[in-house]
Amino acid sequence: MTRSPIQAVVFDWAGTMIDFGCRAPVAALREVFAEAGIEISEAEARADMGKAKRDHVRALLALPRVTGLWKDRHGAAPAETDVDRLHDTVEPKMRAAARDCAQLIPGAADLVADLRARGVKIGSTTGYTRPMMADILPLAADQGYAPEVVVCAGETTAGRPSPLMMWKALVELGAWPARACVKVDDAVVGIGEGLEVGAWTVGLSASGNGVGLPVAALAILPAAERAARIEASAKALREAGAHYVVESVAELGPVLDEIAARIARGERP
Secondary structure, eight states: OOOOSOOEEEEOSBTTTBSTTOOHHHHHHHHHHHHTTOOOOHHHHHTTTTSOHHHHHHHHHHSHHHHHHHHHHHSSOOOHHHHHHHHHHHHHHHHHHHHHTOOBOTTHHHHHHHHHHTTOEEEEEOSSOHHHHTTHHHHHHHTTOOOSEEEOTTSSSSOTTSSHHHHHHHHHHTOOOGGGEEEEESSHHHHHHHHHHTOEEEEESSSSTTTOOOHHHHHTSOHHHHHHHHHHHHHHHHHTTOSEEESSGGGHHHHHHHHHHHHHTTOOO
8 A cells, every 4th residue: 555645634523523513511611600590592602612611611601701700699790710620520520421422433444544554643632621632541441443643732821723733732742844744624623723734734613513413413403504604514614724624533544645745745734
């Protein structure tokens, strides 16, 4: 088999390789805020998906509606101590929710096996902390997916859309130049992460946060509604700068072949 000119592919986790619909973070965040007396909507919970969970909690508290409700409920505007407390509360709930949503997205294991056969290194970055990933990693490995490198939220001084987690992944993989690497993500901040590094970026429009539905629920939508929701997700990823957008990792192979050909021709992202 011909060796690929792609040095490494770095994947996101929820909504990209596991948890079709990116359901686990939404469930955990809504539960934690409800326990604090604040009802947040699914749309609010999804607005900053892909960020490190501490940053995600901070962004939710900064929403004007949520800030107002917090003042009414707690007598003061949310402070950094509230961010800390909510994050510490969400972590075990996220671990439980993520464990329940750890099924690989169809096509993920086969894609990775093919890439490895072509000499491509496999890494990952995630907005989940290391404890949140503790149960996911062995469950994913049992299904055939075990990236060489996993960089978690909190393991760099800044999370996405900064490039630091991606840089850390590439350093640990020994993969360079970044223009010969690919970032695959379902979230806008993940595309930003890849662009900041200087890698090729591929957005996933159907399997992740942009649509936010599990496979079965997405499949039973009327065709026009399904297409509209996927296109809205794709539009956001394209506007974020994604070089390519496909529906899920199951459709990624031909795109990676095209990127490989462009790298071989000396093209840059």
